[in-house]
Structures are given as C-alpha cells and as structure tokens.
Amino acid sequence: MFGTRDMSHEFQPIMQYYRPSIHTRRANIVVKFQDLYGFTVEGNVDDVNILNEVREKVRQQGRVWWALEASKGANWYLQPQTPPLSEGISAASRKLSALANTIALKRLIRKGIPPILRPKVWFSVSGAAKKRSTVPESYYDDLIKAVDGKVTPATKQIDHDLPRTFPGHPWLDTPQGHASLRRVLVGYSFRDCHVGYCQGLNYVAALLLLVMKTEEEAFWMLAVLLENVLVNDCYTDNLSGCHVEQRVFKDLLVKKCTRIAAHLEAMEFDVSLVTTEWFLCLFSKSLPSEMKEDELLMASQVGDVLSILHRTTHHLYDPDDLLTVAFDKTGSMTTNTITKQRKKQEPAVMAELDQRLRRLNSLKMDDKSPVSPRE
Amino acid sequence: MATTGNNNLNAKLVLLGDMGAGKSSLVLRFVKGQFLEFQESTIGAAFFSQTLAVNDATVKFEIWDTAGQERYHSLAPMYYRGAAAAIIVYDITSTESFTRAKKWVQELQKQGNPSMVMAFAGNKADLEEKRKVTAEEARLYAEENGLFFMETSAKNATNVNDVFYEIARRLPRAQPSQNPAGMVLVDRPADRSQAAKCCS
Secondary structure, rough: OOOOOOHHHHHHHHHHHHHHHHHHHHOOOOEEEOOOOOOEEEEOHHHHHEEEEEEEEHHHHHHHHHHHHHHHOOOOOOOOOOOOOOOOHHHHHHHHHHHHHHHHHHHHHHHOOOEEEEEEEEHHOOOOHHHHOOOOOOOHHHHHHOOOOOOOOOOOHHHHHHHHHHOOOOOOHHHHHHHHHHHHHHHHHHHHHOOOOOOHHHHHHHHHHHOOOOOHHHHHHHHHHHHHHHHOOOOOOOHHHHHHHHHHHHHHHHOOOOOHHHHHHHOOOOOHHHHHHHHHHHHOOOOOOOOHHHHHHHHOHHHHHHHHHHHHOOOOOOHHHHHHHHHHHHOOHHHHHHHHHHHHHHHHHHHHHHHHHHHHHHHHHHOOOOOOOOO | OEEEEEEEEEEEEEEEOOOOOOOHHHHHHHHOOOOOOOOOOOOOEEEEEEEEOOEEEEEEEEEEEEEOHHHHHHHHHHHOOOOOOOEEEEOOOOOOHHHHHHHHHHHHHHHOOOOEEEEEEEEEEOOOHOOOOOOHHHHHHHHHHHOEEEEEEEOOOOOHHHHHHHHHHHHHOOOOOOOOOOEEEOOOOOOOOOOOOOOO
C-alpha cells in the first residue's frame, strides 16, 4: 500500500487500529433492503457496496450461462435420465462430452448459478428430476388431494409452525405462503411417516419454495434431500443422523482447525450447541462464512464465542468468501472422507442414544405414570 | 454451573418445555422487553445473555432457549449439562404441555446438576378463558418436587422478570447476602435484532 513491502508489515498493527474507526463511522449508517428472495437485510454502506459487487458478478456469470446455452443447447447441463444405449465411437465420444459438461458445470456452479436458472439446475443436478420421473406425473397433486383435511400430530405441529417460519417475510407470511408451505410439509409428512414433520424442515421447505418457485418442485427437492442427499435419519425419531453429523463435524474441526478446537475444548464449550441449528436447517437460518480464528481464540467467555459466531453467520454478503474458506483454507475434504467418518461415528451414536433411552425408561418406571401420547 | 468472581456470578440457565409453550417468548420478554405474536420456531437452541443485579451482586445469565419438539429431546442433555438453573415451561391451556413439563422435571432431577435451581412456569396466563391446568394443581406439583412455581405471561409481561429474579436470588453463592430486598435491573443495550436472512 505504501510501496515498501517491509514497512507495510511493520505498519500493520497501526493500520488495523485505524481501520475500525473509519469503519465504525460508516457502519453507523444502517441500510435496510430486501434481498433477492424477499428477506430484509440490514447492513452498512460497505455491505451494500459488497452486495452490489456480488450482483454485478452474478450478472456476468449469467452472460456465461447464456453463451453456453447458445453454443451447447438450452438444456446442456440436464443429466440424462437413462444412459443412452449406443455402441462404439459415438458412445465413447458422448461419454467424453458428458464428462466435459460435468466438469464445466461444476466450475460454473461454484461461481454461482444465475437466480433465474436456479430452479432448473437445482432440480436436475440434485436428482429431484430423476426421482419425480419414477412416479406418475400426477403424484404430487394426487398426494395433496388424498391428504387434504386429514389431521395428524404432524399436521398439528405444521399448523403451529406456519406463522413461525420466517415471520414477516412478504410472501411466506401471507395466507398463500402459509398454504403452499403447508401443502409441501403435510404432503411430505404422509410420504414418509418416519420423518413426519420435524421442526427445521419448515425453514428448509420455505427456502426451497422461494428458490424453486413452484410447490411441486420444492416438494421433490425436499424429498431428494431427505432421501438421497443427506445422511440417513437426520430428521427421524431421535435425530440420530443429526447426532452423527455433529460428531463428524467436531472430529473434522479438530483435524482442520486444531487451534480453534483446542481453545473451545479448554473453555468446555461444546460447538454443537450452536452448529446443530446450522445442520438441521441446512444453513437456511444461519450460514457461517469467515472463520474469525483470531477473534475466537481471544474469546474467554461463552457469550463472546456466541456473539462472534452469530455475527459471522448472519453477515455473509459475498458467497465467494465462503467458497474461499471451503476450498482454499479448509483444504481437501471429499464426500468419501465424510461418508467414512459417518460410518465410523454411527455405532457410538447408536450406543449413546440407546443408553439414554434406557435411562429415560427407567425414569418412567420409577414414576409409574401413564406414558404421554407420542408427538 | 454458576461461577463466581467477586460478587459477579455467571450462571447457565436452560429453558425446557413443550413446543409452543412460550419458552422463546419468555426469554425475549426478559432480555429485550418485547413480545411477538409469532415467534420464530427455535431449532436446536438459541442463546441469550442478560445481567441482573440482586442485592449487592450481579448475576449474568447465559440462557439456552431450547427447541420444544419431542424428537429434539435427545439433544437436550448438551444444553442442561452444567446448568445452574432451569425454567421448565408449560402452557396453561394445554394439559399435554403440563405432562411434558413434569417429565422434564423428572429428567433434570435424575440427570441434571443436583444443586440446580428449578423454576416451574405456567405460561400464557393471559389466556384465562382457555385454561386447562389449574394453578393449584401446578403449585402442588411444584411444592412436592421442590421447585418454585409462577404463572407467567410473556404477552403482558406478568411475572416474567420475577422468575429470573427469583432464580438469581436462589442461586448458591460463595458469600450469601443477608439483606433480601432491593433488586435492580442493570441497564444493558439490547442485542441487535435477529433479522431473518437468507443464504443467497
């Protein structure tokens, strides 16, 4: 910045000292606006500038997508539902071009899918389209008609949560929004009675409705997430899948962020206290961005850790920041690694939950009171 | 667990109870003096902190407001582990929530910290016309189990601060104070409101 590299190193602490004060002045001007999906965002002038830059980046990305559509055809990225049966060179070259498309797609997705293409790309890439293709076209409509007017513990809980899901949102918190969200959640509660309704899914389904635009596509996205993408039993019964994920996460934290993990451990702070919500809402309520390692290491009280985490999970404006952390700072972490970790943790979780259940049952026997109705 | 430093006490407090009993609303009323007709449903748990001055000591509550749905039960130990105090909340218009609350009491008695201060709060006391659980029944239960009992209304603020004051007063201290009267609420800037945000 001052032209002398050695100097700048020496100046750094002073720079850091001065910068916040400038920032604080500008931070005093709070700007409120609606984001792409109608959520009210509050930020300062810097945040608005970042958001404008991001918007411009997304616009540029849009042009890349349109150019590709022009050269490769409108649906070039849609995965074939059944592999075409052909032989010889044509099959090999088709495979090769499919592979090239997959690589190109991955790169493009990491740079951001233009909002208008998100419904189509998400639907295809997630496997939701494939899932829907295995049932009759009228599946969703039939399901909704069949369950209309039925009352179950799940529907009661859903009704209770409808106005409590992103309250104040300009569409979700309207009679139409509630009705749409209700159909998706109630429909799913009948599709999989082991899941029924689990709190957290209300936020996931609500966000899916906002992105996918149609109820039916939101429903299939929810189905593919729960049935194929996420770890098993994330939302069923005793949330065993969620317990597995938390253990995997903590294990990875020890490996990848050794200092933070050691510091939190010394404070006797269980990171799951906070991260459980992230995982159960699939980051729709809070999305961590930067790690703020230095700040976290300075924190000596639970409240401080939580306020740092709260700030970083409610203050993401540039998605590239998150991707930098995920792919550059955290280092390699394949799906395979995570799958292996999950397998490793499963027995311990099952044993722990089983032990707990037995303890609770012994409580019930002490009490001799009738077992209350299950949810 | 409650930790002391001079006359300052840090106390972990957990709220437990059925979904929709009003746990988050009680916390919101206590911490920010607000009430929302439709409070966002809590997933996992939400954290708040608030400091109270009781006599010549201050108590800083680290509050864990937990999710109420039954299947979240398996996550609860992580929130009540080491807690110095608990508020078990039920909704006076729901007998199911009362049953649930009693189960929480049992669990805490067996699994929780033995010196835990427990409050039993019958919330939504403003909905008298829909009442299903009588105050007498709840009071009797609380007395039998060594809890202190209050009916509260997060909506009209009845007894909300009182529950927290009473807990603060009952927390075990290194040097117990002798003069029982005079509690002052320490003025503390309200936390920034938690606006709903989306990941886009």
